[in-house]
Amino acid sequence: MQRQFANQEFKRVSRRQILKLTPLVALGAFAIPPSRDYLLDRGVAFTDWAATKLFRTGHLAPTYPDSALTPLNRFPYNSYDTDKPEIDPDWSLEVSGLVRRPGNYSLDDLRKLPKISQNTRHVCIEGWDLVASFAGARLSDFLNLIGADTNARFVYVECADDYYESLDMEAAMHPQSLLCYEMYGKPLQAGHGAPLRFSLPTKIGYKSAKYLTSLKVTNVLTQRSYWGDQGYSTYADI
Amino acid sequence: MSADEQHRPISAGKASPEPAGLQPGDTAASGTGNAPSDAATSEQVGAAAPPPMASPAAPADQESAGSGTVAGAVGLPSLIPEAPASIIPAAAATPASGTFVAAYEHSAVVRFCHWLNAFALLVMMLSGWRIFIAFPSFGPRIPEHKLLNIPESITLGGWLGGALQWHYTFMWVFTATGLIYVGYLIASGEYKTMLFRPRDIPGAWPMVRHYFFFGPKPKQTEAYNPLQKLAYTSIVLCGALSVLTGIVILRPVQLSGLAWLMGGFHLARVWHFVAMCGFVAFIPGHLLMVTLHGWENFMSMVRGWKKNPDYF
Numbered sequence: 001m002q003r004q005f006a007n008q009e010f011k012r013v014s015r016r017q018i019l020k021l022t023p024l025v026a027l028g029a030f031a032i033p034p035s036r037d038y039l040l041d042r043g044v045a046f047t048d049w050a051a052t053k054l055f056r057t058g059h060l061a062p063t064y065p066d067s068a069l070t071p072l073n074r075f076p077y078n079s080y081d082t083d084k085p086e087i088d089p090d091w092s093l094e095v096s097g098l099v100r101r102p103g104n105y106s107l108d109d110l111r112k113l114p115k116i117s118q119n120t121r122h123v124c125i126e127g128w129d130l131v132a133s134f135a136g137a138r139l140s141d142f143l144n145l146i147g148a149d150t151n152a153r154f155v156y157v158e159c160a161d162d163y164y165e166s167l168d169m170e171a172a173m174h175p176q177s178l179l180c181y182e183m184y185g186k187p188l189q190a191g192h193g194a195p196l197r198f199s200l201p202t203k204i205g206y207k208s209a210k211y212l213t214s215l216k217v218t219n220v221l222t223q224r225s226y227w228g229d230q231g232y233s234t235y236a237d238i
Numbered sequence: 239m240s241a242d243e244q245h246r247p248i249s250a251g252k253a254s255p256e257p258a259g260l261q262p263g264d265t266a267a268s269g270t271g272n273a274p275s276d277a278a279t280s281e282q283v284g285a286a287a288p289p290p291m292a293s294p295a296a297p298a299d300q301e302s303a304g305s306g307t308v309a310g311a312v313g314l315p316s317l318i319p320e321a322p323a324s325i326i327p328a329a330a331a332t333p334a335s336g337t338f339v340a341a342y343e344h345s346a347v348v349r350f351c352h353w354l355n356a357f358a359l360l361v362m363m364l365s366g367w368r369i370f371i372a373f374p375s376f377g378p379r380i381p382e383h384k385l386l387n388i389p390e391s392i393t394l395g396g397w398l399g400g401a402l403q404w405h406y407t408f409m410w411v412f413t414a415t416g417l418i419y420v421g422y423l424i425a426s427g428e429y430k431t432m433l434f435r436p437r438d439i440p441g442a443w444p445m446v447r448h449y450f451f452f453g454p455k456p457k458q459t460e461a462y463n464p465l466q467k468l469a470y471t472s473i474v475l476c477g478a479l480s481v482l483t484g485i486v487i488l489r490p491v492q493l494s495g496l497a498w499l500m501g502g503f504h505l506a507r508v509w510h511f512v513a514m515c516g517f518v519a520f521i522p523g524h525l526l527m528v529t530l531h532g533w534e535n536f537m538s539m540v541r542g543w544k545k546n547p548d549y550f
Contacts, residue, residue, distance in 0.1 A: 001342040002547070010340060010545070017541040020346040024353055040400075043407025054492050061491045121503070123490065126398065127373030129503060202491050231399035233406070238491045 048235035052168070055237055061176055061201035064119040070130035072184045075122075077191045084190045085160035085211050091195050097156075097216035100147025107195055110179055113137035113145065117185075118176060120201035122208070123238050125227075134199035136180035140173045148217045156218055157198070160211035163226045165198070167207070168235070176201045179212075204236040341547040343538040345426075351419035352539060358412035359517060361404050362480075364394035366514060368401035376511075377504045409484060416477050431461040434471035438464040473520050480513035 005013070029035040092104035117135040143150060155172040158164045171177060180199040181188055188194035193210025200208050206227045228234030344352070367388045374384045395401025423429040441464035447453030449465065456463070462470065482496070486506040490497045500506040528536055538544035 002339060003342075004337045004339050005543075006337050010338075010543070013543060014541040017346065017349075017543065021350055021353065021540070024350070024357075027354075027357055040403040040407050043410070044403050046410065047406040051489070051492075054489060056492065059492060059494075062494055121490075123503070124373075125402075127369070127507065128375070227399070231403055233402070238489055 044231075044233055048233055048237075051235050051237040052170075055170060055202075057170055057174055061120050064121070064131045066119065066133070068131045069119055069133055069184070072132075072186075072189075075130060075132055075183075075192070076128075087160055087195060087211065091213075093196060093212060094214040095146050095216075096214070097218045098149040098152045099217050102146070105142075105146070107181060109145075110137045110142065110181060110196070113141045116176075116178060117182075118178070118199075118201070120176065120199070122199075122201075122205055124205040125232060125236075133184045134178055134180045135182035135185070136178040136196075136199065138175060139167075139177040139179050139198075140175065142179055143172065143217070146217075152217045153219045154217070154221055156216045156221060157209055157212050158214045159209050160213050163209055163211070164223060165207055165209040165225050166221050166228075166234070167198075167200070167203075171200065171202060171237075174200075174202055180208075202237060204233075204238050206232065207236050338546055340543040340545050341538075342542050343544050343547075344542050345422075346542065347422045348419065348428075349539055349542060351415040351422070355412060355415040355419065358408045358415065361394060361408040362412055363514060363517060364392070365401040365404035365408070368393035368395045369398060369405060370511075372398040376508050409481075412477075413481050416474075416481070420474060432467055432470045434464070434467040438467050442468060469520060469523070472516065476513050476516035476520070479509060479516075483507075483510035483513060 029039060092106045093110075094104055096102050114137065115135055116138055117133065119131055119133050121129055122132050123129040139155070143155070148155075150169060150173060153169055154166045155169065156164070156166045167177070178199040180193075180197050181195060183189070183192055188197060193212075196212045197210040198208040198212070207225070209226075223229055224234045225232070225236075228236070368390065370386070371388055371390060371393065374386055374388070376385070393401065395404050420429075423432070441456065444453065444456040445463050445465040448455050483500060483506045486493060486497045486500050487503070487510055490503040490506070497503055497506060500509060534545050534547075
């Protein structure tokens, strides 16, 4: 479309056209720290919400043959774990919350549950990943053992190194979510979270908390996730 | 409005034979073309004696402006798809004194999406580089090769978590504006002026010669020259690639089928990086061409109208 303009009219038309772009000024909210932090937090929350819509309980993470395993000695752990926490020799997992049978559960109690061994991909938020061998009890079997209310929203765990993590019930009930006490056919090593850790193939690495000491089934979280509370995604689905 | 209407020149060719190379019946080629970043000048209209244009700097004729007088028959020819040049009133082509001709090149949807997408792309690239720094390699961690040393000072987010927040927030903006933009181009038919097709291949090399090796300027018969079409088409594909690979990197397990199609999680990261490189290649060239072609060319992406378009 082409037409002739008098100068005055062109100014008017231009102004009207430019006004149509004024909503872009809202981007300035990203320059002001309080509103920026709020908006970015909302952005992550929206991404997490979208991920819950995508999550399929029955969809299994790919598993791999032993030949695809990364050797155990090349499975890195972050420097946060080099100060390995002291573990009580009489270690047991303290269970509380919306469960019919709260109390302390030993490693032997966990070993009585069906042992699941799986080679799955561990994906770190940093971008690296590897295929590792994990074995342990299904978290869903354990929740069943303790008589957990599976209509509750979260499973919350605390760790010997002051780490903490929460899982939505859907992910906790996923058949590949493990309470892991073995890696590569051997009891967990200290750096990898002995005596008990999560192994969650449907979640990013930092959700697989190590050195578990307590587990709670709850609808209310006072803190969500060690890394999630610092700005990472709490849902952290992959 | 269709692209044909938008880019139809009123005056060009009025009294002259059609420029060589113009394909009759090809709507996109129905004129000397809208050349937002290319100086399709009077040389190509030939001896058609381009209509005199009032200089934008000329003092406005206050009386005529005040009375709201604009040349009659404005836009009329553009409503007649294949109007023979002879029926176009001469008045439409010859600006009255104190007036000038302007062309409506970009609709509000396109302009809005362009700027919002440009901002989102900038955020995605700067925060993406910070994310890359956390593990500047591809594939499994060990052996880790630091492929590229990106200085943190040019990145956004401050740390991996902060960069991910920007990335997770603006990926929605980037994707939404991209989809609206492409959807609008398809619905309006405007994509026809920009889509690089096999028939554009022969014209690409002469443009390369012109741009990079000081070759003669090829005659322009369409809104965009073949290289522009190539750039605008590939950058849209680049955007699509970055979104699809990004989704796979974000959800390699839930979308394991799509991940498999891309050759797995590791290759998806590589392709995501390649898409970023495509943007890195495009942006400086795009900015350079806009700068070379002047303020009015830039302003047409702001207010839609381009004053005294050079393709008259």
